[in-house]
Amino acid sequence: MIDQLYHHPDIYRIQVDLPDNPLRYLNSYVIKGPTRNLVIDTGFNRPECRQALCDGLHELGIAWSNTDLFITHLHADHSGLVQLFNQQGCRIYMNGIDYQYLLDSKDGSTWRFAEENFMKEGMPAEEIHRQFSNHARAYSPDPDFPCHTVADGDILHLADMDIRVIHVPGHTKGLCCLYLPQQEIFFTSDHILFDITPNIQIWYHMRDALEQYLRSLDKVRDLPVKLALPGHRHGDTSIVSRIDAIKEHHRRRLAEAEAIVKRQPHRTAYEIAQQMTWSMRGKVWNEFPPTQKWFALGETLAHLEYLIHAGRLVRHTEGAVRCYDLPEKNG
Ligand SMILES: [Zn+2]
Incomplete structure (x- = not known):
């Protein structure tokens, strides 16, 4: 399913269904510029997502040769299909911290570390083993791709426009949102969701993720926003009341x-x-x-x-x- 969300620049949302997952679907955003296109996030590395994304891109007439990919964060529902773009020679942008987490998870050591840690926090071993089918794990991407790393405040010239990177650690350590200053359009990824609450976990190599997350909410609270486009579910025209509600939660x-x-x-x-x-x-x-x-x-x-x-x-x-x-x- 495709919606056009904005004209000039032309911004579309491809709904990539996430079967049997409580998140229901991922929003893959496409900015179609006069000479180049930008895709933001992909869906899981599984055939159903690949089909939905490819169908959407095909319907929009997006050619690989003039398309770039921005991955907001490492989670598999956002990064899973990165190889689809890599194999077509697209440039791939992502924050270096989350890219390093992807590389570190390649040999399974980060999952083993988390399992041992959760065992120490009292989770029974049989329950830890029963969650091996976890979608985040089963449908994760192959992290072997050349990554153009981005950092807070970077201005990227993508889809023929200047787009600002805003680093908001919390949901993951390297999560980056994109912002179009002229149109006041904010791609919030999983930093701000409107009808579900973003999941905040503990992370190795990250001190007090929740405290960092709350600070990252304050960091963007005063950003002028006419249209907020989240990673899942519906967008909104403002972020202030939602930020306040998440903080209160x-x-x-x-x-x-x-x-x-x-x-x-x-x-x-x-x-x-x-x-x-x-x-x-x-x-x-x-x-x-x-x-x-x-x-x-x-x-x-x-x-x-x-x-x-x-x-x-x-x-x-x-x-x-x-x-x-x-x-x-x-x-
Ligand atoms: Zn996420």
């Missing part, structure tokens, strides 16, 4: 995690995650699919890490696992 989640630890001290992050409120269509924790438990634990850990850095919680290691408590002075 995290403030509530932090208070909830802190209250759980106060009520039930000395629990693992996995036990705390089970007590948190999740909107999973009325499902209770034991009915969550393994991948959902994995993401829920990652998100809980991001909140616990924030609370530790803020001096509101402490973490102990007890044998093979870690557990969480209020600091002595409060407890």
Whole structure:
């Protein structure tokens, strides 16, 4: 499915369905310039996504020879089909931090590190193994491609126009949004989503992802925006109220995690995650699919890490696992 979202420059959205995934679909944006085109994000590395993207590009009359690709961040639903572009000789732009994560994940070591870490946070081994089919893992890209790395504030001349790169660490460490200053159009990727809340996880080599994410929300709050185009679901004409709502969501989640630890001290992050409120269509924790438990634990850990850095919680290691408590002075 294709929508034209803007005229002069001509901006289109190709809806790339993500089968059996709660995100439902990815928005692949196409800016069709007079001499060159830009595609922003691709969909998973799986045949259904490849077909949807290729059909969309074909329908728009996009030729590979004058098309560039910008990948907003490393997640497989955004970067999965990078080889489709690489094999056609397209130039590929991405932030260097996320590109390095992709390279590091090639031998599976980043997933093994995350599994060992989640085991220490109390997730049972059999549940860790049951999430091996995780889409983020199963449909990830082959990271062997020449990457033109971008950084905050870069002005890229793509699709015959000047486009500003805005680095907003949080959802991933290297996530970059694109901004068209003249039209005040903001491609928000997964930094700001409008009808779902962006997932914030813990990352190795990244201190306090949630704190960085909240700062990155403030970084763009005053940006003049007439049209915000997110990585999933629907866009909006403003970002301010959405940023405020996301910040309020995290403030509530932090208070909830802190209250759980106060009520039930000395629990693992996995036990705390089970007590948190999740909107999973009325499902209770034991009915969550393994991948959902994995993401829920990652998100809980991001909140616990924030609370530790803020001096509101402490973490102990007890044998093979870690557990969480209020600091002595409060407890
Ligand atoms: Zn993402």
